[in-house]
Amino acid sequence: MKRERPHVVVTRKLPEAVEARMRELFEVRLNTADRPMSHADLAQAAREADVLVPTLTDRIDQTLLAAAGPRLRLIANYGAGVDHIDVATARTRGILVSNTPGVLTEDTADMTMALILAVPRRMAEGLALMQEGRWEGWSPTAITGHRIWGKRLGIVGMGRIGQAVARRARAFGLQVHYHNRRRLHAETEAGLDATYWESLDQMLARMDIVSVHCPHTPATYHLLSARRLQLMKPSAYIVNTARGEIIDENALIRMLKRGQLGGAALDVFEKEPAVNPDLVGLPNVVLLPHMGSATEEGRLEMGEKVILNIKTFADGHRPPDQVLP
Numbered sequence: 001m002k003r004e005r006p007h008v009v010v011t012r013k014l015p016e017a018v019e020a021r022m023r024e025l026f027e028v029r030l031n032t033a034d035r036p037m038s039h040a041d042l043a044q045a046a047r048e049a050d051v052l053v054p055t056l057t058d059r060i061d062q063t064l065l066a067a068a069g070p071r072l073r074l075i076a077n078y079g080a081g082v083d084h085i086d087v088a089t090a091r092t093r094g095i096l097v098s099n100t101p102g103v104l105t106e107d108t109a110d111m112t113m114a115l116i117l118a119v120p121r122r123m124a125e126g127l128a129l130m131q132e133g134r135w136e137g138w139s140p141t142a143i144t145g146h147r148i149w150g151k152r153l154g155i156v157g158m159g160r161i162g163q164a165v166a167r168r169a170r171a172f173g174l175q176v177h178y179h180n181r182r183r184l185h186a187e188t189e190a191g192l193d194a195t196y197w198e199s200l201d202q203m204l205a206r207m208d209i210v211s212v213h214c215p216h217t218p219a220t221y222h223l224l225s226a227r228r229l230q231l232m233k234p235s236a237y238i239v240n241t242a243r244g245e246i247i248d249e250n251a252l253i254r255m256l257k258r259g260q261l262g263g264a265a266l267d268v269f270e271k272e273p274a275v276n277p278d279l280v281g282l283p284n285v286v287l288l289p290h291m292g293s294a295t296e297e298g299r300l301e302m303g304e305k306v307i308l309n310i311k312t313f314a315d316g317h318r319p320p321d322q323v324l325p
């Protein structure tokens with residue numbers, strides 16, 4: 001696409017600085033409301049735009065793409081995960097898709113590390129004690145959790161974020177194991193001091209903590225199924241900062257209630273923004289509102305990536321972060 005100022009529709013309120021820069025560069029229609037557009041408004045936007053900038057709260061499915069106008073040429077996602085976009089259908093309609101990889105890696109890994117510590121060390125219970133004014137002073141037996149140093153961490157999905165978690169985990173004395181579709185290059189694996197498991201089942205059965213970092217695709221939907229969760233040690237913890245759909249949430253809840261798992265720390269859920277009420281209030285569970293990548297710095301960098309993808313595309317080149325189906 002070669003146009004002076006592409007017509008860009010942004011579906012969700014973005015940081016001021018990102019919006020201002022977009023206004024300078026493009027003909028922009030911004031959604032000033034900090035909530036997702038209705039499907040009808042989204043379809044209207046897709047009819048009018050050269051470039052659509054959605055977020056993970058927009059469903060860019062076949063119906064939406066069928067409603068898109070002939071001028072829609074690029075979907076420049078504000079976010080790394082693209083499981084809300086039907087990338088294959090977009091491609092058949094000649095619409096490119098780009099995302100914002102890399103800039104959320106370290107922030108998401110930090111939050112994962114916080115969650116890896118949170119459940120074994122009973123941080124939520126401690127916090128509640130303080131906030132509710134119930135603390136009666138130090139006691140040798142109160143709120144004792146479990147040590148993570150020396151324990152085995154199993155990383156499911158060893159991409160950018162999985163590797164960033166592995167680096168942090170080593171510093172906390174965890175033994176790092178991983179399962180990935182493809183084994184890492186020997187040098188990378190050695191640098192991370194990580195042990196590869198070809199069999200996810202076998203890895204799950206041996207780990208003290210399992211942290212999920214693969215993308216959500218049809219192949220990873222319920223990758224951690226009821227059967228696989230049952231392979232885990234009854235004392236094991238599970239952490240998810242990737243996508244809720246990768247874990248069978250109902251099976252997880254059943255197991256947590258029956259004490260068949262040590263606990264869970266979840267930043268993502270199967271039916272966001274709805275959170276299964278059975279999860280709330282479980283003592284061995286920490287829940288966060290999908291905030292793994294939520295830093296001011298990261299959100300600005302995501303905006304810069306979106307802008308670069310659009311600019312490059314408008315100059316007649318492939319966006320640097322093009323996503324292939």
Ligand code: DGY
Pocket residue numbers: 056078079080081082104242290291292293294
């Ligand atoms: C993404 O970009 O996919 C993240 O989940 C947002 O936090």
